[in-house]
Structure formats: C-alpha cells, structure tokens
Amino acid sequence: MQRNPVGKLLLFGATGDLSQRMLLPSLFNLHADGLLPEELIIIGSARGELDDGGFQEFAHHALNEYLPDERKDEEQITGFLKRLQFQPADLSDANCFQALADKVGDVSGGLCIFLSTAPSLFEPAIKGLKSVGLTGDTVRIGLEKPLGYDLASSRQINEAVFAAFPEPRTFRFDHYLGKETVQNILALRFGNSFFEPVWNARGIANVQITIAETVGLEERAGYYDGMGALRDMVQNHILQLLALIAMEPPARFDGQAVRDEKAKLFHSLRPITAEEAEHDTVIGQYTSGAMKGEVVKGYVDELGKPSDTETFVAIKAHVDNWRWQGVPFYLRTGKRMATRRSEIAIEFKPVPHSMFQSRANKNEGGRLQPNTLIIRLQPEEYVQLLVMAKEPGLDRNGVRLREVPLNLSLDAEFAGTRRRIAYERLLLDFIEGDQTLFVRRDEVEAQWAWIDAIREGWAANGMKPKKYPTGTWGPSASIALTERDDVTWQDD
Template sequence: MQRKPVGKLLLFGATGDLAQRMLLPSLYGLHADGLLPEGLTITGSARTDMDDAGYREFAKKALDEFLTEDRRDEGALASFLDRLFYQSVDLSNPDTFPALAEKLGDVSGGLAIYLSTAPSLFEAAITGLEQVGLAGETVRIGLEKPLGYDLASSQEINDAVAVAFPEDRTYRIDHYLGKETVQNILALRFGNSFFEPVWNARGIDNVQITIAETVGLEERAGYYETAGAMRDMVQNHILQLLALVAMEPPAKFDGNDVRDEKSKVFRSLRIMKPEEVPQNVVTGQYGDGAVKGEFVKSYADELGKPSSTETFVAIKAHIDNWRWQGVPFYLRTGKRMATRRSEIAIQFKAVPHSMFAGRGGLLQPNMLIIRLQPEEYVQLLVMAKEPGLDRDGVRLREVPLNLSMDAEFAGSRRRIAYERLLLDLIEGDQTLFVRRDEVEAQWRFIDAIRAGWVANDQKPKHYPSGSWGPSAAIGLTERGGVTWQDD
C-alpha cells in the first residue's frame, strides 16, 4: 500500500458544483493550515476552455462564495491560487489527452487523480490516461460515486479501472467515511472497554440507521430519476455506516485491516429472496406537503412527469454471523422528511429483571445515539431515579449523558469530510476508502432487493412532504416491537 505523498494533484470535473462547494474549499483549508506537501501543484480539468489565469479567477469566485468568514485569509488565498493550473480535456476524445500530459509534465514524483464524472466516461478516461503515460506506478486515482447502477455495471467499471490501476492505487470515495463523527464510531467501540462485552446479540436488541433530508430534487433531477434513494444513499453511505457498527475489531487501524473487517460484514448480510422483500422493505415517494412551514411540491410535480422512482426506503436487514444473529438492523433514508438528520441509534436489551416493578418504577432499555448531522454528538440514555422520598412509589426517568463534539472539542476546527479524504489521497492512506470487494458485496444486497421489487411489482407508497415517510415504515419496526427513533 502506497504511503508516499504525491507532488501533483489532477482534478477532473474541476468546474463542477462539487469542486466549487467542496473540493476547492477543502484544498484551500489544507493549504492554509500548512498540510499540503511543499510544492504540490493542483491542475484542474474539464471540457470548458480556460487558461491558468481564468481558472484561478474561477476558483477565487468559488472560494469567495463558499468559504466561511473565519477561514478567509488573503495571504493564504493568494498563495493557494498560485498552486492552481488548468487544462481542458474532453474525456470522450483521446486526442485531448496529450495536451494534458504535456501540462502536467514529469509525474515521477507522484500524481493523484480525482475523477468525478459520469460512469459512462470511466473507461474512456482510464484509456486516455494510460495512453499518455498518466497511469504508471507513481499515479493513484480517486473515484467519486456513482460507481455503476448495479453489480454488473459496477464490475464493468472496476474492470476498466483495474486495467491501468491496481487495487493498491485505487481510492473509491464515500464522503461519509471522512466525517469526524463517523470515525468516532470506531473510537467509541474499540477505544473503550465497557462497550465491547455488550456489543453483540446478547446485549443489543436492534440498531437503527437514519439519513433524513428535508430537500427535494434541487438540481439533481437527471441523476436522481435514474438512481433513487436505494442507489443514492443505501448502497453506499448507509451500508458503510452499518459495517462500522457491525464489524469485528481490526488488528490495526490501517487500510487492509479495517476494510477486511468491513468486507466480512457485507458478505454476511442476508440476501433477500424475492418473496421476502415486501415484508422487509418499504419504499415511498414524497407528495405535496409542508417542510419548515413552507409548502413544497410533490416529486412528480418537481420532475414534471409521473415517476416510479423511490425517494424513501426503509429496510429490515440481518447480518448472519455469530455476533449479530437475530438482531435487526433498521435502515432508513428519505427526501422531504420532517427534519434533516443523520444518526445511528443502538438500543440495548432490557435488564433481565426489574427490582423496581413492585414499587411502580418503569424501566426503559438503554440507548446509544450517535448523531452525525446537523449536530455532532454522542448521547447515552440511561435510567435514573427522580428526587423524592418515594413514599408513593419509585419514579424512574430516562436521562441523557451527552458528549457534544462541538463543546468538548471547541478549540479544534471541524473539518469538511473532503479535507480528510483529499489529504489521504495525496498522502496515500487507503483506510477511509472503499475496496472493490466491499462495493460489489453491497451491490449484491441491493440488487436482490430491487429484483424483489420487480418480481412483486412493488411501487413506492406516497407520503406527505414533511413527514417521516409512509405509514408502512412504522409497521416495519412495530411488527418486531420496535419504534423508530424520531425525537
């Protein structure tokens, strides 16, 4: 595994929305904090015809718009812009690649490529890079999703990439893995002795993972109509979170050991048969409603035509291994939901016997809540006795033990997930990137569910915008005596 910083970074899609909102601000942040290698050059590339000065002006406008006030520093900004260069390339036209190679020059000191483009262009991009000598042993490549739309297309993309870039030089990006609180899942589990004895089917009743958005289509109609919630959120972000919760302790915190353990989880995911899908999966599509007090249109109205694309998915999943046998994992994501929230809720089993029952004391099972956004905190719900003389009975109440990341680490700057991932790509650390066997195991799980939709002619159920999804999603958990964590 490569762990040597490169001297050059090449950004494909350098004029796109992701580059403006995330990539350029992230790279500036790393530069301003002195974390980029000395002399690292950043070359942007897209179809737009532009020279170096034009791209620097473009980047400055993006940074003026998307940098927070506390990060602005004119001196740092000027020296960052000096790192930027530009070369237009049409990925579908091999004749445009020689000029790119000439612009980059000698890459023997290491080149990292960030490729954010339509999956249909992956093979052409890899071929073009290889033909002009930009795919050798000193070059590594980062791939932004979507990496296909099913197992077969994902394998086709991976095969095309593997022709020029072996696995140890391929970095598949899932930006959720760069979030600070996501990495805290590993710190909580494997850095504290009191969780591990109960982190299994003997101690945990169920796990809930929710990624809820209040936004609708925005500017993503073309992509979302072909992807839907299952491919857009479950196949990557939610299943990666599931793996971090469920994985066995790695021997070391490095790219091989961590990803080995995640891969074992994905191979243990129970693949649903077509007849099992309707009982274990609920899909929905948002209708008219109100979000944050404002009326919003239905998905079909936003799209401008009827559609069977799902904007909500809830799944009851199982992991068939020793640690998790019988524990349901409830996975949920949706657009136009009641609130914006990403969190993991782990409900522990109830105590085997309550000595307070005879005195009126009611117990609730303990719950660990890991909130990823918009706030970042870890909360453990425990039972405590209310103050009093208890002459009329013992009163117990659930109280939270809170660890607020913002409060506890107030002196540390909260970094954009892409800052960490771009720096790891530049430095050659694969720990927070996704390996091919992980991606393909994730697709096998997803493809089986989608096959069940087709076999059962299962269509999304409509739900009002501003709600928590179709009522059938409530039934999905309540049949197992579980309630979604919606507080």
Template sequence: MRHPVAKLLLFGATGDLAQRMLLPSLYGLHADGLLPDGLTITGTARSEHDDASYRSFAAEALDEFLPDDRKDKAAIASFLDRLGYQPLDATKIEGFADLATKIGDTSGGLAIFLSTAPTLFRPTIKGLESAGLAGTNVRIGLEKPLGNDLQSSCEINDAVAEVFPEDRTFRIDHYLGKETVQNILALRFGNALFEPIWNARGIEHVQITVSETVGLEGRAGFYDDTGALRDMVQNHMLQLLALIAMEPPSLYDGTAIRDEKVKVLRSLRTMTPGEVPHLTVTGQYNAGAVNGEIVRGYADELGHASGAETFVAVKAHIDNWRWQGVPFYLRTGKRLPTRQSEIFIQFKPVPHSMFAQRGGTLQANKLVIRLQPDEYVRLLVMAKEPGLDREGIHLREVPLDLSLDVQFAGTRRRIAYERLLLDLIEGDPALFVRRDEVEAQWQWIDAIRRGWAENAVKPKPYPAGSWGPSAAIALTERDGVTWHDD
C-alpha cells in the first residue's frame, strides 16, 4: 500500500547530482502533476543559502540542465515555490534542531534523500534522530556508494538500521529506474515465448556490457579510490544480472522481486584466489583517440601513477538449477569506443538443421537488450532470402526490433531519478535495493579483490578508444565466444 508523504528533505542539495538530476527530475514530476498537492521540498547542505537564494540557485540549474522543450515559465515558478533551504553542517549535531524547525510538522510523512559522502551517513542519521526527524512516518533514501567492501557496507547499514528499519530504508541504484531495465521484467514475465528456453537448456551464454567514452570527468578522487569493479560491477551490473537470471516473482511487489534477486546473488559462484586471474581481466587506459579526439591516459589525467583499474571483464557462473554451466560475461570500462549499456543473450542452436544439404547455414538466435544510449529490444532470427533456390537455400539473420523510442513515440522518456524519487515519495520499494542484496554483492566482489591482492594483479594497459586489453578478448575466446561490439 502506497502512502505518499507531505514533505521531502534533500541532503546534498547544492551538489552536482542535485543540479543535474534531482532538481530537474522533481520539476518534471511537478510539471506533469505527479507530485502530491502541497508537497514541500527542503534542501540542505553546507552552502549558505536562504529560501530566496536557493530558489535562484535551483532556477539556474533548471535553466542549464532541462531540455528546452520542458522549460515552462509558469511551471518553473510554481515548482520553485515548493522549495526551501536550511544550511547544515552534518558533522555538528546541534544544527539538526534548526533543520527540524525549518521542516516543521511531519505528521503528514517525510521522505529524506541522503546524497552525501558515506562518512557523513552515521552523524547524519544520529542528527536526524536527535531532532525528531526519524519517526515511524519518516523514510530515508540512500544514494550510493554504500561502502567500499562488505565490512564498510555493513557498518553503514548498521548505522542506518539503528534508526530506520529496513521497510523504511530505500537504497538507490539509478539503473533500476531506467525504463529499459524495467522492461526486462515485462519481456521475461509478460511473454510466454521466452520462459521455456530461458535457462541452461536454451541459452549458451550471456554478456553484459556497460561502456563509457569518458575519462575521469571531475571524479578523480572518488574513482581512483574505487575503480571499475566497485564503481560499476558491484551495483549496476550485478543488479542487471540478477534481473536477467532470477526466478519469476509471484507478484510485482518489492518483497517478491527482491527475494528472487537475492537468491541469484547468493548463487554466484565465489572465486578462489587461484581462479581470479583466470576469470577476470583488469585494465587501465593509456593515451589514444575516442570519437576522433586525442585524449590523455588515466595516469596523465590523474597527475600520478595509479593501480586503479578503469576496465574490468569477468566470467561469472550462477550455481543453481536454471543456470548451471552457463557463463555470464561482464565487461565495463572508461575510454572505450562507444557509450552503451546492453545485455546480449546467445541462445543455443537448433538441435538439427534440415537446410544443411541444400546449402543453408543456420546461426543461433540472439537477443539484444540495449539500455543506452538507444533503448530497444532486438531479437535476431533466421529467415530465408527471396529467390527460386536453384543454387541452394540462402538463409540470413534478420532483426525483429522493438524500439521504445518508436513504439512509444508519444510518451515522454523520463530519466531514472524521476521514477525513483516518485517511488520514494509514495513509498514503493520495488525498484530499490535491499540490505541482503547489497551484502551478497559485496561478498562476491570482495573475493575477486582478494584474488587480485594475493596474486599481485595489476591493470593491463589499453589504448583509449579500444575495447580494453587483449586479455579481455582471450577471456571469452577460450570458450569460443566473441564479445558483442555492434
């Protein structure tokens, strides 16, 4: 049962995420009449603002980051009227009393979005509790990163759990708010076509690729401490894997969906230190060219040598009945040739070809689920080429396309945070990550990192604009598999 709140509190309200995503998303919901009537939005951060100056700050962010066709003066003005601001140093507990006074009565419900450094989570939670902003009608949304290993993640989750129980804690992975990611559920569980072959009997392997063309882009400190494995694989890519591999939930319900995801994550085969060098590849980009532009190497951008990986490829296995023996290849990196996120599913070939004696060559079916920049689902099937077939039957692979941009051309494409913020406000947990999911993800990731440490694995260099180190190609080609790079 959804229970919309009357007030929203944004921590980190002057940060980059707030300017680029949160304020434009909240405005989009407001402009479309989706926010509860009377909902007030209070921002807080260290920056010194009052209500008026923060509204000016927000107006500038909307002017910069909203598409031109979404700018409506009247709608922007009425949205800004919802905004207030209270400066706060979250490390000083005495400032929370003034924040509580600013927010006022919370009997109608309060949602808190915490977009701060993880080191501030514990003092912020304690401050909220001390000021009476953690009652039973208050829910909290946590922006990643939630730790950098299992131990630190547990410490953060323990601090949150001291004040906010699990049913009022919403951990955000913005990938889960993407329309195409949600369409994985519709594709799998809304169509009888795929379920009979969505298993080890019908699927040969699965690839998940999240590639970026950008380099550090102002995230040098964070990224160098984190690396590609923890930045992308631990959260986004393992969530995609869980959605692809999970059993059918009984309901479209936060508990049912997350129960099935965590079963998959717990079934990931833990790598031994001896296996890690053979099942993973790490890389770091050197100077090269991306989209025709010469770019510097990672160390040059950073200003010093580093052992952080900007590329990682992993061969994973899920040890359960459905997926036994099916490899899942994960790949992500910076300064790669294209920006794309996709899931590629290679089905097994038909058991017998009736066309072989007539010269017909069959290829096994493939399914491509593209998440960005284009959003589509493409099924590659075999079809006969037109002709009288006097010289044999010619078969060709042809695509069956579902382009979301085309099929839903009249529907505005929303950014992920619009959905997630609205779900936080309304109290729908289905697209948020539960604690046991996070900890299962970290257990698997930590085993890989232990293997790297014990084997002194160092990132292999790769030129910017390439698809990573040559060892990543060998990782799949040993199994007779080629990365899907189209």
C-alpha cells in the first residue's frame, strides 16, 4: 500500500491516563526508532492551562514513569520533547476551537486528529473542528472507543463523523488489533497451507475466546458501571478476535479486502433471541475474595452503591455460513478472575477411529484427546498445538499415549526483537494512512446490532448477574454453558 504520512498530529486527551501510559510512550518509541516523519509536530490538547513547556514537562514525567529502563535515552527523549506543543481546549465549549486552529496552523501537509472522549462529546467536537477548517481533505481522524452505548448512539456518532470525515479518512482504533499475536492469527491462518483444509466445521469441534482480567474497577468506576462487560469487551475486542479466526481468506492484506471479510463475518453471526439468551448467555458480578493473598472488595463495595452491571459474561455463539455451520464459539470475559489471560483455544474434532484402542494401557494414556491449538495473547505470547504422542517404552503392558505440546514462543523465537506496544503499530499506520488494522463503520454497526439483541434478551427475561467470588473463573453457570455440549473451558 502507498503510504502518505502527515506533518502534524493533534492529540486530544493528551494529559489523560491513556496518553500517559500508551500514546506518549508509543510515539516516543516510534521517534527513537526513526519511524516518525522527521517534520512531524505533535500538538497535545486537553482541559487545563498548560503551555508548550508545561506539556513537555508532563510528557517527560510520563516517559520516565512508563518507559522500560532500556528505552530511557535522555538524548532521544530531548529530541522527542521538541516535537511537542500544547493548546488547552474544552470540547464542550464551541469557543475553544478557533484558538486550537490557530495553534495547529497550516494543514496542507496533512493532519491526524486522535479523538478520545465521552460519546456525548463526539458530535460537538466534530462540529467545532469543522467550523474552523480542521476537517479538510488533508485531515484524518482517529476515534478511540467507546463509540456509543448501543446501535442507535453508535450510528449517531458515525453520522456526525461522516458529515466531516468520509470513511477513507476515518480510523477507528481497537488496540487489540495492534497486538503482534493478534496479527499473527492472520499469518498463522493464511501463511500456512496445512491449516486451511481443516479450518472449518469438518475439522473443528469448537472455538473458545477468553479475555480474563484480575483487576477490578480501578479508576474506571463511572465509565464501567454504565457499560458492563458485554459492551466494554465483547462488542469490540472479542468480536474482532472472532472475526480474524472465522472470516474467509481475504484476497489481499489491505484495508478494503480484510475489512470486507470481517464485515461479512459479523453479518453471519446468528442473532441470540430472547428465548435463547437465558440458555446461551451467562452474566455475573464479582463479590469479595482473595487476590494474591489479599482480601479485596466486591464490585458493589468498590462502586459504593447497588448495581446490576455485569462484570462477567459468557456466550455461546454461532456463525451461520458453510464454513462454520454447527460449530459453537464460546466467548468469555470477566474482571477479578483467577488469572490474567487473553487467549483463543481451537479444539479440533477427534480422529474417527482409534487404532490404538485394543492395545492401549487402560489405566494410563489409553484415551485419545482431541488436538487443540492455543493462541495466547497475554501475558505471554505463544502459539501451542496439543498433539498425541507415544510415551517411550517397550509397551509390554499396553501402549501409552500422552498429550504433548508443540510450542512456538514468540518471546523466545524472536528474542532479539523488541516487543512493541499495540498503539505503536496503530499510531504509525494512522500517521501513514494505512487502514488495514482499523475498524470500519459497517463492522461497528453489525457488532452493535448483535450486542443489542443480547441485552434485549436479558431485559425480556429479567436476567440479573449471578455472584462469583473474586479469584475464580466466574459463575458456576458458565461451566454448565459448555458442559451441556460435553466441552470444558480451557482453564489450565
């Protein structure tokens, strides 16, 4: 793809937590590695009265706190800070945008605007930018979630954005798509010939996608209680992972072909009806318990008020097309769970006949286990294939078969390569204009339509979150969700 880098980056929310932990360190790393355009100016904006020098001092503190020690090169940091400018702005105040435009100046060399704000402020922000000429043909906009609370609000935001920025200049961020292991799903599927013949309902029994967190509310109480696990994690991250696993092979690795196939997949997701919601979904909310030897509060105690917001959700989903007919996709995410883990487990169908059965040791290793492909995204990054192998020995008392792992550890295999923050990949592509790893409007709206149907089913059935103790794998009902199909969650 032809790259078209811009000369300026406007960073809204520049003093927020996301900026300190992810955006500023990512931009510095790109600068230190010589990947940013030499002339690129980064203009931070947020509420407050910082000036250029104050923002540079703020950024310096953030880099000292969040960069790993081996990246803290003062000469490089000084060079990066020289790129930084600042202009205060309150997006709810229409009068702030002219001063912002004056600070940004000429945009004929290209401008990227990164907009991270509450859904209610997207429309006034876009109108304000348009009123001062910051939405022209040389300007791109990057949108950080949440992009609405449901399909209606998402469409409202998308319409407001589209009034100033057509789709080719709109970049919707999902940081999971910037993770190396997530991109490796595409390499694994479409760069190797041996998976494709069995990557379908004839070869795969079920797929499990888990994003488990050990943290609670942290500093996100107000936001999270209005969203819940379904909208916060399933609507975006988990459904994007599902699309990469299940979509048809794109003709090319570019922004149109990849996103065309993901959009088709989302439209093939079987809607979960109100009748099915009670049986095919489980919601939970964590109570007090122990984490790392310490007693921690339950959700309601952390929040400080009663709430029916779900902190855990498990779903049995189906994709209604030829490739996946009859294959269940088990989706699961939750807070305060037993371990921090993001992974995809693909269980293949068993061999049709075991030739070892008559000679197998009845007490040890006699039963064949189905092959399972595990793609671990975090905290470790690896691809593991579980296969059956014969244990060494003379076998006078019977053949012993055992499940063993074939491992590809990305950390070990690419030990000489620095592991990058997901936002590094996405910010670089944003600055250069490559939309491949960004989410298109039709994807977002199809995802919301599927999520809204589930929430309507919860409401119709009067479903309330089931309690689960902190430090566990969620409500016991989530175990029943899979065991009804003789499937066990991959919790090892």
